[in-house]
Amino acid sequence: MATKWIEIGTIPVASGQMMLVDPCYLLRGVDYKHVLSERQGNGNLTSLRENDEAVIPLAAVFDTGIGDGLYPVEIELDDDGYTVCAARIIFLEESEAA
Numbered sequence: 001m002a003t004k005w006i007e008i009g010t011i012p013v014a015s016g017q018m019m020l021v022d023p024c025y026l027l028r029g030v031d032y033k034h035v036l037s038e039r040q041g042n043g044n045l046t047s048l049r050e051n052d053e054a055v056i057p058l059a060a061v062f063d064t065g066i067g068d069g070l071y072p073v074e075i076e077l078d079d080d081g082y083t084v085c086a087a088r089i090i091f092l093e094e095s096e097a098a
Contacts, residue, residue: 003076003077003078003079003085004076004077004081005074005075005076005077005088006074006075006077007072007073007074008073008074008075009072009073010070010071010072010073011070011071011073011089012069012070013064013067013068013069013070013071014068015068016063016064016067016068017061017062017063017064018061018062018063018064018089018091019059019060019061020059020060020061021058021059021060025058025059064091065091065092066091066092071089071090071091072089072090073087073088073089074087074088074089075087075088076088
């Protein structure tokens with residue numbers, strides 16, 4: 001199965017961190033301050049209490065390489081050219097890592 005990576009844009013980072021979240025949770029009134037207040041390290045999922053019953057994962061939050069900047073976002077498409085198989089953001093090239 002052949003795949004193809006394409007750049008779809010860039011994301012600005014001003015806090016030295018990135019958050020991956022489904023936009024529907026933001027539309028429901030969850031703000032980023034709630035997410036960041038529960039952060040305990042790289043890759044930790046924050047949680048949301050749904051109707052005071054189940055706790056569901058809300059977002060993944062992590063540091064962004066050496067901090068602030070503009071970072072390209074790429075997606076990997078399947079043979080059909082439509083199905084997104086993966087996404088990636090490179091914050092620090094191997095040559096920049098110390």
